[in-house]
Amino acid sequence: MDKLEIENSLYMCPPGPHAVLLVIELGTAVNATYQRSVQDHMSLFGDDVWKHTIILFTMSDWLGVKTVEERIESDEGLQWLVNKCENRYHILNNLEGNNREQVKVLLEKIEEMWAENDDPYYEVDQRRAAEMETLREDADKRAEKMKKIIERQSRVLKEIFKEERQSLSELRVVLLGQKGSGKSAARNRILFMEKNEGFKKDNEDQRVSVKHQGDFDGVKVSVVEAPGWYKDTKAPDWLKHEVHRSVSMCDPGPHTFLLVVPVCNSFIENDHKEFVELLKPFTEKVWAHCMVLFTWGEWLGKRSIEDHIVREGKALQELLAKCDNRYHVFNLDYSNNPAPVKDLLQKVIDISTRNSGCFSHKD
Structure with missing residues (x-):
């Protein structure tokens, strides 16, 4: 894009x-x-x-x-x-x-x-300008189509599971993402923690999963943050063990895995591959419990997240397809507005309802 x-x-x-x-x-x-x-x-x-x-x-x-x-x-x-x-x-x-x-x-x-210079200005290729306008219009149409499909899918699923919607007293989520992806900021946002709360502990334990708990409208919320890995590098082998441990810290299992993806960075095939590799030990069943959490949503400006998805390319679209096109967007401005968190937790409940419960690490 x-x-x-x-x-x-x-x-x-x-x-x-x-x-x-x-x-x-x-x-x-x-x-x-x-x-x-x-x-x-x-x-x-x-x-x-x-x-x-x-x-x-x-x-x-x-x-x-x-x-x-x-x-x-x-x-x-x-x-x-x-x-x-x-x-x-x-x-x-x-x-x-x-x-x-x-x-x-x-x-x-x-x-x-x-x-x-021979020319006072840099002359642009008008044919390329026309091509780009066509590309822009095509992307706009695809983004609008995607938005309508997702909205229709959401309405249909709500109707199907209307009678089965769960009322949970506890929600458990695992955060997975690269270093610098906004993972810790997303955790603070979910639990309404101060910007630097938990910073010292995380700094000391960068290679271990960290569990934080909070409360939202009477619901106990547990967030386990797995260690991150550096972009453009292969996730180290010890990280697979930590991801496995992060699941066991959510006994009897997490309701959702939130795959943290910052919208301000490119998302390439290697990024997609690392998520797949880290979740591979849990078998294909795990993807029914996964959702992409886009961070730094303020970077989008007036663009919709669907605009970003269709323009960012195949790797991101493939990751979303594995998550059955479940996603949520967070602005990381540390505001006290509860609406984005409430919407996210409702999506977590919907995922749990569709799966008749949480992901069990025993599976």
């Missing part, structure tokens, strides 16, 4: 942008990973875009007594970037927001770049 939006930004400046400003904080270390990321992003526009690019350094107050030239010389990655832009760069001091002079100098540098 991000790739399409980044590419689309060019077509919002018809017939093309006069300049592309590559924004970099001066304190950023341009290592191999960062360098590769810049290349991947800029490659969306084609090689000619570098002729129209100026590096815009921000946070110049970070330099202290250093000059920007000294900063560039100290970092090979920065040298590479500056060379790609033919030594074009500008510095903005974020502490001087009303300084119009620094903006005036930037515009002068853009005009100098026009004079040096």
Whole structure:
């Protein structure tokens, strides 16, 4: 989704942008990973875009007594970037927001770049613009269709299980997700814990599952948080044991496994594979008790979660299919609004009703 939006930004400046400003904080270390990321992003526009690019350094107050030239010389990655832009760069001091002079100098540098180039602006491919508009319209239609299907499915299932809906005095859930996925924040959100509550304990026990308990409208809620793993790496073997232990900590078993997926990160095939591998020891039965919990929902802005799902790609759609398209979205703004938590716990009850109870680790 991000790739399409980044590419689309060019077509919002018809017939093309006069300049592309590559924004970099001066304190950023341009290592191999960062360098590769810049290349991947800029490659969306084609090689000619570098002729129209100026590096815009921000946070110049970070330099202290250093000059920007000294900063560039100290970092090979920065040298590479500056060379790609033919030594074009500008510095903005974020502490001087009303300084119009620094903006005036930037515009002068853009005009100098026009004079040096054969074309004053980066000309976009109009055929590609039309293709992208078609892709956007197709994705919008698929997102709307998905939303209607999910809503209809939810209504039908509620009607089918109307007489069987359980009234539970206790709900038990297991949280699974990568490090940095918002797993701990989601736990705090579910239990209405303060932002840093439980932080010290979790820091000490990063390789063990941690159980927290709370109460919501008279219902006892138990949340077991399994340790996370680093993105772009294979989940370590000891983690499988911990996931197994997290289930036994929910005796007689969890009602739901919440698979935590942040909407602000890409979700690739390897991410899908790691969830599947961690749950494999519990057999295919476990997927009837799984739901995807999207975190950092505020990042979506005005977009719906369905927009994100259809644009993010096959790996995420396959994970949702294994969960029978069960998902929930959390904003992690630490508000005291109980509605999102109430909706989530109702979905957990619905999953338990459909399965006639919790997932038993004895299975």
